[in-house]
Amino acid sequence: MLARVANNLFWMGRYLERSEHIARYLNVNYFSSLDAPNELAQSREFVLRSMLFVADEEELKLEKPINERDVLFDIGLNPEKHYSILSSISNAQQNANGARDLISTELYESINILNRTVKNYSAERFVKSGLFEFTNLITSNIASLRTKIRATLLHDEVYAIIMLGIYIERANQVIRIINSKYNDALIEKVNFDTPVKTSFEWTILLKCIETYDMMRRYYRKPPSSHNVLEFLILNTDCPRSIMNSLNNIKYYMSFLTKEEYPHKDSAAFLIGKLSCEYRYKTIEDFQEDLKEFIENLVDDLSLVGEKMDKDYFSLY
């Protein structure tokens, strides 16, 4: 596979995954806030800031006045904003276009149709009454695209590169969402003195990642910082946990490199090392300093991305 095209496929996977997480985050936070247990969690500004934090932290730092219509439009459909769902889908489509000879017609056409649908979605309708419909449209379509990826492509290097994009992005987005909800819980503590450990934000966090029911099934206890973080970071069976993503990254990396002992500077070596490290971590190791843990994990993931770039895409 051409290095240039591999790069396209990798980013196609990343952008598809990204748009789904952003859409879910918008949906769950907005609708959960409507009947949230405290005033702050119900406050529009608090929720909108949280959305911007996940979409693009830098945008939040600009400290512009927060206006609901603008924030929703910017994150959902603003073509000028690189972090909008529309931009992500459009980037995914362009990357798919650059690799359309390698992917199935069915997959390409589905991405293309989604891109057209998003581009033609009325901004007015979205900010007024279409938030639920639009975000659901994204999440259900991305799920169907993942099925197309799994069911219509050869499970070879092309597939592995797309899956690597998906899982690296998934790990990144999940950790960002954890970070955002952790921040929200801290803000609530400062304002209302609600304990971080039992904050309502942990429930929202699980719902944002579509793992609320399974977490309840697994622990049979109400969500708390301890069990939610353990579940979302370390549980290998939870399909959106960090550990699960790391294992998948390691697995798909093995499609690209057949070496049993990869070079210590390679992406394959690094991901092997990381997955081992995290496998033997416990929640007690990091719950005291979650902030530092999150920062380290984000750095580790970006290093995997850099090394992949060097190992596989650099010839281009």
Added chain:
Amino acid sequence: MKAYTKLPIFSTYEFDSRFYDEIFTSNKEVREVYQTLFKLFSEYSVNDFVSLNDKAKDAFFNQGITFQVYSDKETKEKIFPFDLFPRIIGNDEWVKLEAGALQRSKALNLFLWDLYHDQKIIKQGIVPMDLISSSVNYLKQMKGFNPPGGIYNHVSGTDLIKHSDGEYYVLEDNIRCPSGVSYVVGNREALKRTLFGVFNHYKSHNVSDYGQNLLEIIESVKPKGVDVPKCVVLTPGVYNSAYYEHSFLAKQMGVELVEGRDLFIENDFVYMKTIKGLERVDVIYRRIDDDYIDPLVFKPDSVLGVPGIFNSYIKGKVCLVNAPGTGVADDKAVYTYMPQIIKYYLDEEPILNNVHTYHCSRPDELKYVLENIDKLVVKPVDESGGYGISIGNKLTKEEIEKVKITIKESPRKYIAQPIMSLSTHATYIEDENSFEPRHVDLRTFTLLGKDKDFVLKGGLTRVALKRGNLIVNSSQGGGSKDTWVLKK
């Protein structure tokens, strides 16, 4: 069978007796081959058609059969207009077209071999020397070179029209990088999605075997010493208006679609840059013109090509499809000698007609052209895409004078032909919400390989959407139709 005359959806169909209408006879009766289709179409109301037409457009957008138009403000995605009323070619008619297209492609291939070797056809005075010596498309670097399998024009597109006498005439041969074949397949797909019912009534040849045949053809011209060749399609990139076609062909053949920047030359071998390092490439179906393919030999500022690729080709390390330098033979001046060329190399009578041509390079013919511009089409010999053409009866007096001056400045650059009346075909016109006759032509696709040839049973029917317009090229606002070749 009962002859169907005008029915409501065709109620505004206006005949022009100067042209051959593909659907109606001069008595305004529907031709036999179209009768079932005409009946089916007549069952639709105008409103039905508006919605069907939108569905067809969606089919193209959804499949991504589009091209980008760039302006300062925004990038727009567009589709080439597609007409829902298919063109039908009966089996007997097709048999002749297929044989004729193959005959021309073979003759052109032998002609190219001769031009780049002994030039017997010139020495024997059958075509004049200045046809080559003054042609910008003759590549001296190709002289004496034997392309793999002896093939120059692996892919040929033959443009045909049906004149008012009901006969097909070849308008030009395209043997550089002829395009449009993806639309033959795309049009079929779009028509199936929109009007699947009509296919039940006709037995038409399938067009989806083109990719497989193209792969076999390009594999047949692998360089010496290569067992299983690695083939690729070379595209200028996603911003090229034919990018869809390039990716379509790569996908149909199951080969990589590469850009110039993906290729790399080392020790005269061509490699592509993959995720696992460099991988050797043996056959390149390039969709980049000669001028841009190698900045070391041709245009030095080209960023689309690969430095050193021409040298690899000449050293036999890689095969380029089509061969460089084919442009010398699809020149419009060479066209006029096609009957003689066919006879000379194949010892056969031409199966397809050539349009009579006046060479402005010959003083007596130049005189006739200058005196009769209003009755002629004047064409530059080395332009494609419908550019630089003047149609005599559409020109004002001032324009005629201007054309005369241009011709006199460089007569070698121009030929003239009688104004051929392209046949008309029922075409749905959006602005009018009705069917109207519009001029059409036909491009067929022929493949030549080592001991193998193939003509696609179908073709691209291009249609000039503007009333009265004779230029069907997509770059000039033309559309296209699905084209059915009926089985015996």
